[in-house]
Amino acid sequence: PCTLGGYPSYALNISSVAQIQLAVNFARHSRIRLVIKNTGHDFNGRSAGAGALAVWTHHLKDxxxxxxxxxxxxxxxxxxxxxxxxxxxxxxxxxxxxxxxxxxxxxxxxxxxxxxxxxxxxxxxxxxxxxxxxxxxxxxxxxxxxxxxxxxxxxxxxxxxxxxxxxxxxxxxxxxxxxxxVYPVMRATAVQFSFASNSTGGGVSTEAFWGGVRAYFDYFIPNTEAGTYSYFSIAGTQPGEFVFNMLPFFAPNMTEVETAELLRPWLDDLEGLGIGVDPVYFPADNFHDAWDAGFPLEAVGGSAAKTGARLFPRKNWEDEGTLNATFDAIRYPIEGGGMFLGFNIAAPGRGGFPDNAVNPAWRDTVLHAIAVIILPDPSPEAIAVQSEKLTMDWLQRWRDVSPGAGAYMSEADVTEPDVQQSFYGDSKYPRLYALKKKLDPYGLFYAPTAVGSEDWYVTDQIEWLPTQNGRLCRV
Ligand SMILES: Cc1cc2nc3c(=O)[nH]c(=O)nc-3n(C[C@H](O)[C@H](O)[C@H](O)COP(=O)(O)OP(=O)(O)OC[C@H]3O[C@@H](n4cnc5c(N)ncnc54)[C@H](O)[C@@H]3O)c2cc1C
CATH class of the missing domain: 3.30.465.10 (Uridine Diphospho-n-acetylenolpyruvylglucosamine Reductase; domain 3)
Structure with missing residues (x-):
């Protein structure tokens, strides 16, 4: 028979603040689980919950x-x-x-x-x-x-x-x-290109492919200092062959010529390795048009993959040996059949940043990295094996080369070992938890890995395969 799984039993299509207040008061008095759902994009089931009442905010569009x-x-x-x-x-x-x-x-x-x-x-x-x-x-x-x-x-x-x-x-x-x-209108340029190895077909060798990717890592610090952001993927195409996709490289405030100039040293490196690329530029006189042309419309949902992530610290780029070790750790899951998504980004902003609860690891990174493990066999036991492999093998290697760093909570691993340190930072978690206790002593708001989630558990779980399909109970 079909079941709802982790979906809430009832959802309120919210159109006013008063309706939310009613839902909150009703759930608190009745002691039923409450879920807040906006787009439902969350990777880790944080907007799901079996048997819950959902507050669906999607239509609050002002x-x-x-x-x-x-x-x-x-x-x-x-x-x-x-x-x-x-x-x-x-x-x-x-x-x-x-x-x-x-x-x-x-x-x-x-x-x-x-x-x-x-x-x-x-x-x-x-x-x-x-x-x-x-x-x-x-x-x-x-x-x-x-x-x-x-x-x-x-x-x-x-x-x-x-x-x-x-x-x-x-x-x-x-x-x-x-x-x-908000900020004034700015021009921007997005760029897309890709390259792949084809060693069996006499094209780019696997060694040259990885050399080309490694060469890119040398530009991570200067590229973020130039204000740019990139979103790229690396994956296998067939055993021993790989493809790199720049999904795009995004250059705020830059013309096409300036962007090409910034990319030139790396593209020259690629040429030196015998890798030809054919960049397509999307310049625009406003952010929206460059963003719209350059970024993909990503698919949402599906249960055939699990993700984990790491905010690799900038200091890993300041020493050749550490950078090579970092690169090897990143290569490992890709060579093991996983997919890699990378964001070359620096997040302090140029004018500094305000004191807020953002994970301190964000302030110190030049690479937000995501590893994706594919789950071809849908049986829970098979998924659990792959899930553990992602967390304890692939991502452990990432943690080993970046001790004390963290991960971006919204695109990270739901079974990350030390969430409080990794998603929030040891310096901030106690303060967040104290406020949680003060403002929500009832535990009305819960989500897996959220502040205070350690006080709750979901029944009927399989190790390494957390779901929101069971009952939510106090520890
Ligand atoms: C296609 C796609 C693209 C993405 N792009 C980016 C990106 O460019 N940059 C980036 O940083 N991340 C990105 N993400 C990750 C994204 O930030 C997370 O998935 C995030 O949790 C989505 O928030 P949401 O409110 O849209 O989703 P939901 O799944 O609805 O909610 C996520 C969490 O926030 C809570 N929540 C939602 N609304 C409220 C509210 N009004 N008040 C309090 N809590 C609330 C929910 O209860 C849940 O715990 C992307 C994800 C997807 C699937």
């Missing part, structure tokens, strides 16, 4: 430009945009094009901006110049676990304001709107 926002302490005055909890990246960027502003949001076209994305930090094609999405927030409006509707910003609920910027979603309440600072 976008309002504020011409003169002034923060209480005058730390910011200028243009801002206030968006409802359901606004997605493409909607925010379309509004930016229409009203003449540039906003820091995701590369993913359909990702929700005001929910799990910004709560987790949120990386952006503009992060190497402006920082993370969480760094742009001026104010949140939120329904708390006790049903109160409050604002969190400078001078008002400041501890909550700190925590909501990086401390993760589904923890302190249901965010109903976020106000972001």
């Amino acid at each position: 976008i309002r430009v504020i011409e003169k926002y002034a923060s209480p302490s005058s730390s910011y005055s200028g243009r801002a945009v206030k968006i409802g909890a359901g606004v997605q990246a493409f909607e925010l960027y379309e509004a930016g094009k229409k009203h003449g502003f540039t906003a820091v949001g995701g590369e993913g076209k359909t990702v929700g901006i005001a929910g799990g994305y910004v709560a987790g930090g949120g990386h952006s094609p503009l992060s190497s110049i402006y920082g993370l999405a969480a760094d742009q927030v001026l104010a949140f409006e939120i329904v708390l676990a006790d049903g109160r509707f409050v604002t969190a910003r400078e001078g008002e609920n400041e501890e909550l304001f700190w925590a909501l910027r990086g401390g993760g979603g589904a923890t302190y309440g249901v965010v109903t709107s976020v106000t972001f600072r």
Whole structure:
């Protein structure tokens, strides 16, 4: 028979704050599980929960430009945009094009901006110049676990304001709107190209292929210092053969000529290795058009893969031996049949960053790396074997070459061994947990790996295969 699995039993299609308050009060009084769902994009089931009541924020689509926002302490005055909890990246960027502003949001076209994305930090094609999405927030409006509707910003609920910027979603309440600072219109250029090995067919040898990828790593620091962001993948095509896809390289504030100039040293290296590439440039006089042309529309959902991630620290690039060890650790899962997704990014932003709950590992990285293990056999036992392999073999090698670093909570491994250190940072977790206890003593908001999740467990689990299909119980 069909079952709902980890999906909630009922979902409320929310159109007002009052409806959220009713749902929160009802769930708290009735002691039923409450789930907040925005796009449902979460990789790790954080917007799922069997038997739950879901608050579905998708239709909170208001976008309002504020011409003169002034923060209480005058730390910011200028243009801002206030968006409802359901606004997605493409909607925010379309509004930016229409009203003449540039906003820091995701590369993913359909990702929700005001929910799990910004709560987790949120990386952006503009992060190497402006920082993370969480760094742009001026104010949140939120329904708390006790049903109160409050604002969190400078001078008002400041501890909550700190925590909501990086401390993760589904923890302190249901965010109903976020106000972001915005930037002037900027030109940008996106570039796509790919290269592959074809050693059996007499083309690029496997050695030359890896040499070409390794050469790229030498430009990670200068490229982020130039303000760029790249999104690339590496995967096997057949045994012993690989393909690299630049999905794109994204250069804010740069023309096509300037972008080509920045890429030239690496493209020359590739040519020297006998690897020909044919870059396609998408220059535009505004962010939206370059982003829209350059980034793929990614598929969402599916149960045929598991992901894990690491924010590799910049210091690994400062010593040849450590960089080679890092590169070998990254190669290992790809040669073992996995897929690799990389983001060359620096996230302090050029003007520094505010004090917020963002994972400290974000401030120190030049590579947000994702490993994907494919799960061809759908039996739970077979999935558990692959899941353990990803966590304890592939990703352990990544952890071994980056001790003390972390992982981006929203694209990481649901079975990561030390989530508190890795997703939040040891220096920040106790503060986040104390606020959780204060604002949500009921434990109304729960999500796997979220702050306070260690106080709960889900029944009927198979080791290495956590699901949200069971009952949620207090430890
Ligand atoms: C196609 C795709 C593209 C992506 N692109 C990017 C990218 O460019 N940059 C990046 O950093 N990440 C990206 N991600 C990862 C993304 O940030 C996470 O999946 C994130 O959790 C999505 O948040 P959501 O609110 O859209 O999704 P959901 O799955 O609906 O929610 C995620 C979590 O946030 C909670 N939540 C949602 N709304 C609220 C709210 N209003 N108040 C409180 N909690 C809430 C949910 O309960 C859940 O725990 C992408 C993911 C996908 C699938």
